[in-house]
Amino acid sequence: MAKMKAIVGDIIHAVGVRYRVRGDGLLETRLKNLDGLRTEVLNDIEMEDRSRREMTSIANFQDQGVQILFRTIFIDEIFSISKIVCFVKPVAESYPQRSGG
DSSP states (O other): OOOOOOOTTSEEEEEEEEEEEEESEEEEEEEEOTTSOOEEEOOOEEEOSSOOOOEEEEEEEEESOOEEEEEESSTTOOEEEEEEEEEEEEEESSOOOOOOO
16 A cells, blocks of 8 residues: 655645544534634434434545544533544645735
């Protein structure tokens, strides 16, 4: 299997997130850039205590890095995430530079 080069610092395109979650209530999922200025709302999921499926949310998010934010809406809702996979691919090694002045 070929080794993949590190994409730290490159512009990436996040195309999806797969996670295994158990709990009670509604789970909101968001993607944010590293500064928290840009946000993409992913599908909210109704959690089950026993689930055999891994949820997959389709995304379309490009930036230099990505944060995944999970949260519940109401008090006393609990969740446990045992697996997170973020599907990303490199787009560019840097933002285009302006020439001239």
